Amino acid sequence: MITKHLPRALIYGILLIAALFFLAPLYVMLATSFKDAAQIRSGNLLSWPNSLNFESWQLAWSSACTGVDCRGLKPYFVNSVIMAVPAVLISTAWGAINGYVLSLWKFTGSEVLFGFMLFGVFMPFQVVLLPMSQVLGYLGLSSSLGGLILVHCIAGLAGTTLFFRNYYTAIPKELVNAARIDGAGFWRIFFRIVIPMSTPILMVTLIWQFTNIWNDFLFGVAFSGADSKPITVGLNNMANTSSSVKSYNVDMAAAVIAGLPTMLVYVLAGQYFVKGLTAGAVKG
Structure with a gap:
């Protein structure tokens, strides 16, 4: 026994x-x-x-200094929320449409196009910093939250497309063909048939994108301005701000505040993430 x-x-x-x-x-x-x-x-x-x-938490949130700015992490936290929410939703929706087209509405060269898109999954982001900064300058979005949203949408597009494309390949094509025979078009099939079947992969992609965007430091420090820095940059500036006595308790409270949203996401929705992965998010 x-x-x-x-x-x-x-x-x-x-x-x-x-x-x-x-x-x-x-x-x-x-x-x-x-x-x-x-x-x-x-x-x-x-x-x-x-x-x-709780004094250190209050200081970290509202009055700790990050360089010469002594407003705590609150403005950086707000910037991250304003940046992350639309970037996650747009990149997820964009990836869902791409995956839908590349799996169920294939056209000549679609596999080649998908292969080129996969380069974005493995390409180091440091390689694209200079061209991205030039594009943001041309569009007038440099050092702004709008520019950060655009950068994260483009950077995450390859990954979201991969997730949805591999998931949608498991959907029987006969189902789509039957809907087309009944007169359903591209968008009706997408919203009435495909999306209702996409809950597992939607949860995976939303959690994955939110984690990547919220925790990103490279794009935040490279493309943000004085009033558009995300919380990761604010946390770094706070930890590196020189003072007569190092306030480790304030730094630790700030680190927990910065990581709290992603921790809550995984605590509340972690089971859906695992179910989505086992349902085919990395299959194919």
Whole structure:
């Protein structure tokens, strides 16, 4: 009986150790964010705070300095929300249409076009910084939230197209052909047949895009202006701001605030992400 249950116990033990290993940094950040300066200097890194002190959270949100700007992370957080929400929705919708065309409405050269689009999945983003900055300059979108939205839509298009195209190849073509015989056109088939069947891959793509866009630093630091910096740039500026005494509790609170939206997304919708992947998001 002991031998029978040993493999399962061993698996659970390994998973528990892995979970503790990956959760340890989050614990350190949370514990440090609730400590005051005296406890940080005298205590242990892993010790729990004597009392929950929310002053560092308030400072990180509304009054901590990022360079010469002492408004905390709030304006950067708002910028990230304004940038991420439309960028995620547009890139997901755009990828869904592309995947629909490339899988169910194939045309001459569609496979070649899809192959070229795949280059965007593997291309380092550093390669496109200069041409993207030139395009944004031509469009008058340099150093603006609109420019960041456009950059993230284009950068994420190859990945979203790949997700949807591979998912839609599993849809029986007879279903689409039957709808066409009944007189349904391109958009009616898309909205009445394909989209209702796309819930798993929609969840995968939305979560994937939101995580990538919210956590992005490269495009944020390269294409943002003084009033359009996302939260990752604000967090970096806050951590690198020189002061007489380093406020580790404020920095840790700021780091948790910056990562909180993506953590909430995975906690609330993580099961849909796993179901979407197993339903065919990376199949084909």
